[in-house]
Amino acid sequence: MALASPDAAAAVRVVGGWASPFVMRVCVALRLKGVPYEFLQEELGTKSRLLLASNPVHKKMPVLLHGSRPVCESLVILQYVDEAFAGATGSSPILPADPYDRAAHRFSADYADAKLPTPLRILRGMIGGDKAKAAEQVAVALARLEEVFVVECDGKGRRYFGGDDIEFLDIVLGSYVGWFRAAELVTGRPVLDEATAPRLAAWAARFCAHEAVRDVMPDAARLVEFGEALRAALAAHAARP
Numbered sequence: 491m492a493l494a495s496p497d498a499a500a501a502v503r504v505v506g507g508w509a510s511p512f513v514m515r516v517c518v519a520l521r522l523k524g525v526p527y528e529f530l531q532e533e534l535g536t537k538s539r540l541l542l543a544s545n546p547v548h549k550k551m552p553v554l555l556h557g558s559r560p561v562c563e564s565l566v567i568l569q570y571v572d573e574a575f576a577g578a579t580g581s582s583p584i585l586p587a588d589p590y591d592r593a594a595h596r597f598s599a600d601y602a603d604a605k606l607p608t609p610l611r612i613l614r615g616m617i618g619g620d621k622a623k624a625a626e627q628v629a630v631a632l633a634r635l636e637e638v639f640v641v642e643c644d645g646k647g648r649r650y651f652g653g654d655d656i657e658f659l660d661i662v663l664g665s666y667v668g669w670f671r672a673a674e675l676v677t678g679r680p681v682l683d684e685a686t687a688p689r690l691a692a693w694a695a696r697f698c699a700h701e702a703v704r705d706v707m708p709d710a711a712r713l714v715e716f717g718e719a720l721r722a723a724l725a726a727h728a729a730r731p
């Protein structure tokens with residue numbers, strides 16, 4: 491039996507945690523669309539029944555609940571938000587209008603998600619691993635994305651990957667900026683700055699100041715504290731008989 495389709499006005503809730511870049515994407519997208527939402531914060535180191543029931547396949551956050559219907563996986567949610575709230579007041583597009591630009595944004599977003607999270611977790615000390623290798627992996631990925639910015643934005647007078655405003659790739663890559671800063675605090679070494687990737691460094695500052703972003707961009711020092719607390723909570727959980 492098909493579920494009743496909620497209209498765009500049905501309540502919107504985000505199940506997640508403030509420290510997650512994947513969750514932050516969803517909040518930025520909803521803010522960009524001018525869609526009010528309730529944020530349901532998950533407890534550190536545990537998964538709520540609502541999260542497990544809403545995302546039984548991956549058991550990960552974020553989950554977007556539109557009415558009672560769950561949407562999972564941040565990139566899928568971004569597209570859903572773009573389509574479901576296309577007509578919302580003050581609505582800005584999330585995916586570019588041009589199919590080729592859309593494909594290019596998706597390609598680089600997939601690249602960022604494939605290359606960045608694990609080495610950033612290693613640099614932040616949240617999981618074990620070779621820190622020098624992780625730093626090199628992040629540097630290679632950022633150099634590649636810097637090249638994309640130079641070709642797609644500098645060459646065309648764009649402030650963001652999306653042009654005059656943030657769009658899909660800005661939201662996806664921008665969600666890692668807090669983690670870059672946290673990795674810098676933990677390692678004492680630059681991850682994204684003027685010297686490593688000058689165009690992206692300037693873009694990151696613009697992204698963080700954007701009105702849809704500034705209230706949900708996590709503070710780096712808080713992220714470091716959160717990483718330590720999460721690691722301790724998971725270790726305590728693993729040590730239980």
Ligand SMILES: N[C@@H](CCC(=O)N[C@@H](CS)C(=O)NCC(=O)O)C(=O)O
Pocket residue numbers: 509510511512549550551552562563564565
């Ligand atoms: N590909 C997923 C990744 C989501 C993800 O890794 N979420 C993390 C929080 S940052 C999570 O829920 N981790 C719990 C787990 O791995 O069990 C997405 O884009 O939504």
